Amino acid sequence: MRRRRYLLVSVASVAAVLGAWQVCADTGVVQQRLTSSPWDVVQSARYLIDTGQLASAIGASAVLFAVALGIAVAIGGIAGVAIGWWRLLGAIFEPFIAMLYAMPLIALLPVILVWFGITFQAQVVMVVLISVFPVLVNVITGTRNVDAELIRLARSFRASDTEIMRTVVLPSLIPYFVTGVRLAIGGALVGVVVSEYFMGENGIGGLIVKAGDILDTGQVFVGITILAVVSVLLTTLLRVAERRLTRWRA
Amino acid sequence: MSIVVEHLTKRFGTPGKEPASQLAPVLEDVSLQVGANEVVTVIGPSGSGKSTLLNCIAGLEPYEGSIEVDGTPVRSPHPAVAVVFQSPHLLPWRTTLGNVEYGLEVGRRMAKGERRQAAEAAIEVVGLTGSSSLYPRQLSGGMQQRVNIARALAVQPEVLLMDEPFGALDAITKERLQEQLQGIVADRKLSVLFITHDISEAIYLGDRVVTLSARPGRISLTKVIDEPRPRSLSLKQSAGFQALYGELWKSLA
Numbered sequence: 001m002r003r004r005r006y007l008l009v010s011v012a013s014v015a016a017v018l019g020a021w022q023v024c025a026d027t028g029v030v031q032q033r034l035t036s037s038p039w040d041v042v043q044s045a046r047y048l049i050d051t052g053q054l055a056s057a058i059g060a061s062a063v064l065f066a067v068a069l070g071i072a073v074a075i076g077g078i079a080g081v082a083i084g085w086w087r088l089l090g091a092i093f094e095p096f097i098a099m100l101y102a103m104p105l106i107a108l109l110p111v112i113l114v115w116f117g118i119t120f121q122a123q124v125v126m127v128v129l130i131s132v133f134p135v136l137v138n139v140i141t142g143t144r145n146v147d148a149e150l151i152r153l154a155r156s157f158r159a160s161d162t163e164i165m166r167t168v169v170l171p172s173l174i175p176y177f178v179t180g181v182r183l184a185i186g187g188a189l190v191g192v193v194v195s196e197y198f199m200g201e202n203g204i205g206g207l208i209v210k211a212g213d214i215l216d217t218g219q220v221f222v223g224i225t226i227l228a229v230v231s232v233l234l235t236t237l238l239r240v241a242e243r244r245l246t247r248w249r250a
Numbered sequence: 251m252s253i254v255v256e257h258l259t260k261r262f263g264t265p266g267k268e269p270a271s272q273l274a275p276v277l278e279d280v281s282l283q284v285g286a287n288e289v290v291t292v293i294g295p296s297g298s299g300k301s302t303l304l305n306c307i308a309g310l311e312p313y314e315g316s317i318e319v320d321g322t323p324v325r326s327p328h329p330a331v332a333v334v335f336q337s338p339h340l341l342p343w344r345t346t347l348g349n350v351e352y353g354l355e356v357g358r359r360m361a362k363g364e365r366r367q368a369a370e371a372a373i374e375v376v377g378l379t380g381s382s383s384l385y386p387r388q389l390s391g392g393m394q395q396r397v398n399i400a401r402a403l404a405v406q407p408e409v410l411l412m413d414e415p416f417g418a419l420d421a422i423t424k425e426r427l428q429e430q431l432q433g434i435v436a437d438r439k440l441s442v443l444f445i446t447h448d449i450s451e452a453i454y455l456g457d458r459v460v461t462l463s464a465r466p467g468r469i470s471l472t473k474v475i476d477e478p479r480p481r482s483l484s485l486k487q488s489a490g491f492q493a494l495y496g497e498l499w500k501s502l503a
């Protein structure tokens with residue numbers, strides 16, 4: 001009951017902001033050419049859908065996002081377990097990981113452009129770079145935090161190294177892994193938009209940039225709205241997955 | 251199957267620091283035997299090295315001296331040995347059933363259906379049938395400890411190494427499990443090394459009671475408990491029992 005009332009308040013709050021925006025634009029309090037308006041955004045969306053531009057933009061962004069995130073999660077997961085498990089690998093790679101994880105990787109964009117040009121590969125590299133480190137760092141931490149007593153227990157039952165990996169190390173990693181992936185998704189979304197701004201003007205990012213160039217603020221807001229919705233959806237999805245996968249915890 | 255420990259000395263080295271041989275030993279010159287179908291109980295003050303002794307026999311710690319299980323020197327965990335650790339060490343992402351199946355799944359690699367049956371039987375022994383599908387966090391400390399015991403019983407070991415297995419249990423559950431353990435030992439012809447800090451438990455369960463002195467752990471007394479099995483719980487009230495209790499108590503104090 002209470003929850004439902006709060007939900008209603010939230011819906012009303014969003015409606016009020018949209019309404020105020022519409023009214024301000026209609027009455028000329030703000031310049032509609034610069035701020036657009038909810039109705040204008042709906043019109044632009046309809047246009048982009050009808051011309052097929054929206055579908056192809058979403059498609060391009062989705063492919064980039066999925067390919068790059070997939071690569072980042074795979075690299076981060078496998079390398080993370082290896083680096084966390086073998087101290088020597090940790091000693092070799094950790095200075096670089098610490099440095100790259102701490103710095104704003106977008107700064108590398110010009111270098112990537114020089115190496116790969118304006119290509120899909122360049123975009124993938126940019127997104128992977130931004131999203132791989134959260135997975136990597138979390139999985140390394142998780143691997144180091146595996147309960148040594150549980151490993152000893154497994155050994156007492158003569159578990160082989162692969163069995164220890166499968167039955168002790170990997171399960172205890174799951175919470176760290178999921179946290180890493182959640183952070184990586186956030187990073188990948190930033191990476192997708194940035195690489196589309198500067199490396200090809202395609203996808204949703206490209207749509208926003210091109211609309212901005214011709215001062216079509218309605219289309220700009222269509223792009224922004226889609227990014228907002230997708231981000232919320234993905235984050236929610238991951239929280240659900242997280243709760244499912246770590247039910248034994250709470 | 252028997253355990254033979256001869257001149258066991260154990261020192262813990264700090265990796266990268268002074269060599270282990272220069273550190274004060276935790277166990278010194280410990281010799282002890284557990285014969286076929288014999289129960290040897292070990293008592294000693296906290297920190298006297300009881301768990302360390304058990305870990306060495308389990309093949310989980312390097313040591314100086316000699317340890318043999320069934321005539322073969324122990325360098326790694328022996329297939330016929332199962333360990334009940336002092337703390338439950340359950341896998342938190344597995345249910346009671348999953349935890350009890352664990353020892354059958356790794357190492358022994360039993361088929362899935364068989365595994366389940368064996369696990370369910372062991373769960374019944376410790377009286378947790380109703381809690382098969384609960385996760386460790388949903389179990390009380392005593393229940394977790396019983397899962398720990400069931401996990402060791404499930405692999406049908408010939409040698410059981412138990413580290414204060416009944417320490418966390420209430421008096422009634424404890425006595426019930428003590429009786430059951432006796433039955434299992436007789437049925438399966440088990441050899442058991444049983445660590446406890448409960449003197450009357452040590453006498454009741456042991457064919458022999460061994461006391462370890464504190465740092466460095468050495469065997470200070472060995473007492474043969476010459477009572478036929480199965481022993482009834484009323485044994486604990488007998489005069490002979492009380493005399494033994496007093497004697498062991500003094501040797502520990």
Ligand SMILES: Nc1ncnc2c1ncn2[C@@H]1O[C@H](COP(=O)(O)OP(=O)(O)OP(=O)(O)O)[C@@H](O)[C@H]1O
Pocket residue numbers: 262276294295296297298299300301302303336447
């Ligand atoms: N991994 C280790 N590294 C260094 N010292 C250790 C290690 N494990 C145990 N010790 C030391 O060995 C001694 C004996 O420990 P152990 O756990 O065997 O005692 P215990 O007799 O089982 O005690 P309790 O009755 O409290 O369980 C202690 O002084 C302890 O500090």
Ligand SMILES: [Mg+2]
Pocket residue numbers: 300301302336413
């Ligand atoms: Mg101990």
